[in-house]
Amino acid sequence: MTCVPWQVTYKWLSFTLGVHVNQAKQMLYDYVERKRKENAGAQFHVTYLLAGNLVQNGHTYHKVAVVKEDKLEAMKSKFSTLASVHVYSIQKAQLRDSSPLFNTDYDILKANLENCGKFSAICCPAAVTRPVAEGSPAETPAQPTPSTSVPPALNGHAPGAPSKQPAQPMKGIMGMFAAKATSKSKNAHKEVKPETKETPGMPGLENPIPSWKKVC
Numbered sequence: 001m002t003c004v005p006w007q008v009t010y011k012w013l014s015f016t017l018g019v020h021v022n023q024a025k026q027m028l029y030d031y032v033e034r035k036r037k038e039n040a041g042a043q044f045h046v047t048y049l050l051a052g053n054l055v056q057n058g059h060t061y062h063k064v065a066v067v068k069e070d071k072l073e074a075m076k077s078k079f080s081t082l083a084s085v086h087v088y089s090i091q092k093a094q095l096r097d098s099s100p101l102f103n104t105d106y107d108i109l110k111a112n113l114e115n116c117g118k119f120s121a122i123c124c125p126a127a128v129t130r131p132v133a134e135g136s137p138a139e140t141p142a143q144p145t146p147s148t149s150v151p152p153a154l155n156g157h158a159p160g161a162p163s164k165q166p167a168q169p170m171k172g173i174m175g176m177f178a179a180k181a182t183s184k185s186k187n188a189h190k191e192v193k194p195e196t197k198e199t200p201g202m203p204g205l206e207n208p209i210p211s212w213k214k215v216c
Contacts, residue, residue: 007091007100012108028087047089047101048072052082066098 014024035042046069054063060080066088067075076082089101 006093007089007095007104009089009101009104010087011105015108015112025086028090032087032090043092045069045091045094046087047091047095049084049086049088050075050079050082051084052079054078055080066101068095 008028010021010024010028013019013027014021017024019027032044032046035044047066048069049064049066050072051064052062054061063079065075076085089104091100095101
């Protein structure tokens with residue numbers, strides 16, 4: 001016991017030594033009695049577990065409590081029927097809360113998950129570990145196929161493509177540059193008409209007949 005730096009619970013002692021929980025409780029009790037007989041001023045602290053019936057407002061409740069040694073007798077007086085009292089833990093320092101006790105039990109149970117009920121006082125033979133099926137692929141959920149929504153027909157006709165909105169005229173400086181660019185493009189696309197020159201001839205005749213083609 002002297003090699004343990006913090007606290008020893010009966011669960012930790014049971015798993016560490018491989019003994020039944022009731023034997024571990026008795027070992028802790030014997031240790032406390034022997035050390036106090038050897039040295040009345042031995043510096044260690046004890047917590048106790050109490051279980052029994054408690055009467056409140058005319059109703060009977062079953063209560064399990066872990067209390068410090070200095071509050072043991074006060075807690076005993078609250079029980080109408082006391083079923084169990086035993087040493088829960090021994091530690092060198094005074095406990096401020098139950099967190100160290102929980103951590104000690106949690107760590108030892110986590111290290112013995114396969115045999116967590118081996119030394120327990122409560123056993124259930126029907127509670128067995130199920131074998132894990134090997135080589136069975138994990139089922140993957142089917143991916144939903146994307147659905148293409150078609151808008152409903154209106155009066156038997158499918159809706160057409162949305163009409164384009166006319167472009168809004170730009171304002172300010174951008175409007176001025178846009179107007180100049182538009183006017184330049186219009187001037188570039190204007191058709192250039194060819195100039196026709198008129199040949200001088202007889203007055204009143206646009207195309208005079210040559211003299212050698214005249215008929216007398």
